[in-house]
Amino acid sequence: MTLTAASPFRLIGFGLGWAVVVGWAGAGPASAADDPLVQAIQAYEDRHYDLAYRYAIEASHKPSPRVETWVLLGELQYLRQELAAAQTTWERALAMDPARTDVRQRLQQLRKELPVEQGLARSDTHPFVIRLAEDQSAVDLTDLRDLLRNVYRLVGQSFDTFPNYPITVIVYTAADFSQMQSAPHRVQGLFDGKIRLPLPAGATATESLQRVLWHEYTHVLVHELTKGRCPIWLNEGLATVEEARVRPFPTQAFRAALSAAGGTPPPAGDGPPPDVVSWGALWQERAYYDPVLTSRYEQAYLIVSYLVRTGGWPQMVRLLRRLGQGTAIQEALRVEYRRDPQELEAEWWSWVRRELGVTRRARG
Numbered sequence: 001m002t003l004t005a006a007s008p009f010r011l012i013g014f015g016l017g018w019a020v021v022v023g024w025a026g027a028g029p030a031s032a033a034d035d036p037l038v039q040a041i042q043a044y045e046d047r048h049y050d051l052a053y054r055y056a057i058e059a060s061h062k063p064s065p066r067v068e069t070w071v072l073l074g075e076l077q078y079l080r081q082e083l084a085a086a087q088t089t090w091e092r093a094l095a096m097d098p099a100r101t102d103v104r105q106r107l108q109q110l111r112k113e114l115p116v117e118q119g120l121a122r123s124d125t126h127p128f129v130i131r132l133a134e135d136q137s138a139v140d141l142t143d144l145r146d147l148l149r150n151v152y153r154l155v156g157q158s159f160d161t162f163p164n165y166p167i168t169v170i171v172y173t174a175a176d177f178s179q180m181q182s183a184p185h186r187v188q189g190l191f192d193g194k195i196r197l198p199l200p201a202g203a204t205a206t207e208s209l210q211r212v213l214w215h216e217y218t219h220v221l222v223h224e225l226t227k228g229r230c231p232i233w234l235n236e237g238l239a240t241v242e243e244a245r246v247r248p249f250p251t252q253a254f255r256a257a258l259s260a261a262g263g264t265p266p267p268a269g270d271g272p273p274p275d276v277v278s279w280g281a282l283w284q285e286r287a288y289y290d291p292v293l294t295s296r297y298e299q300a301y302l303i304v305s306y307l308v309r310t311g312g313w314p315q316m317v318r319l320l321r322r323l324g325q326g327t328a329i330q331e332a333l334r335v336e337y338r339r340d341p342q343e344l345e346a347e348w349w350s351w352v353r354r355e356l357g358v359t360r361r362a363r364g
C-alpha cells in the first residue's frame with residue numbers, strides 16, 4: 001500500500017489455505033492427479049489462472065462438489081473481474097458451510113465493490129486489465145498505459161519476473177476510492193490481489209501515479225516470488241526502494257527516532273512497539289501499527305537499500321524464492337548473505353548510523 005508518507009500492504013486472499021486443502025483432498029497421488037479440484041488448486045498456486053479456472057469449472061460439474069470447489073471458483077471469477085458470478089459462487093459456498101468466515105469476509109468486500117465496478121469502463125494492456133471510471137479523460141489513460149508498460153519492464157527487471165497472467169488495475173476517482181476502502185485519505189494505493197489506486201490530480205499527477213504504481217506493482221512481484229510468505233516490512237522495504245526510483249524516499253522520521261534512541265534499538269519490552277526496532281522484532285510484526293508507521297517504512301526502506309547494495313537484486317530474488325519455499329527469513333538471510341543474520345544486522349546498524357549521521361550513545 002502506498003501512503004502519502006507510506007502505509008499498509010494488505011493481501012486479502014486465501015493464500016496458504018490451499019496447501020491444507022491439497023493435503024485434505026489427497027487420497028493418494030493417483031486419485032489426486034485425476035481430481036480436477038486438486039489440479040485447479042495446483043494451477044492456482046502456480047498462477048496459471050486460466051487453467052485453474054477450467055479445472056475449477058470441471059470440478060463444479062462433478063456430482064456433489066466440495067465447498068472448496070466453490071471457494072476457489074469464486075476466487076478465480078473474482079480475479080477475472082466477473083464479480084457478479086463470483087458473488088453467486090461464494091454465496092453457494094457459504095450456504096454449504098456457514099462457518100467459513102473467510103468467504104463471508106470476501107463477500108462483504110465484493111458487495112462494496114459491485115456498485116463502483118458497474119460504473120467502470122474496461123481497457124486492456126497485456127497483462128494488465130485496466131478498469132477506470134468513465135469520466136476520466138483519454139489523456140489519463142494514455143499516461144496510465146505508458147506507465148504500466150514501463151513498470152512491467154523496469155520493476156520486472158529488478159525481480160527478473162514478468163507475469164503472464166491478468167493483473168487487474170482499478171483506477172478510482174478519489175471519492176470512490178475512499179468509499180470503497182473505508183481507507184484514510186493518506187492511502188494512495190493498495191494491492192490486495194488487484195492494484196487499486198485513485199487517479200491523482202494536479203501538476204504532479206503523472207509522477208504521483210508512477211510512484212504509486214512502482215510501489216504497488218512491486219507487491220505483485222513479491223507476492224509472486226514468495227507465494228505470499230514475505231514479512232510485511234521486507235515487502236514494504238522492497239516497494240519503497242522501487243518507489244524511490246521515481247522520487248527519493250524520505251528518512252527523516254527514522255533518523256530522528258534513531259537519534260532519540262541513542263543509535264540502537266531499545267531492548268524488547270511489553271509496551272507499545274517502539275519506533276526503532278531490531279530486525280528480529282521487525283520480521284515478526286504481523287500488523288501495521290499506526291503511530292510508528294512512518295518510521296517503520298523508512299527503516300524498512302533503509303534495510304532493503306542496504307541488502308540490495310550489498311548483494312544486488314539477484315541475491316534478493318533468491319532470498320524471496322526461498323521464502324516462497326517456506327524458509328524462515330533469518331535462515332534465508334543466513335544462506336543468501338553467507339553470514340550470521342545478527343552479524344549482518346550489526347553491519348547494517350553501523351552503516352545506517354553513518355548514512356544518517358547519527359552517533360551511538362551508551363544507554364543510561
Ligand SMILES: [Zn+2]
Pocket residue numbers: 001002007008009215219236239
Ligand atoms: Zn506497500
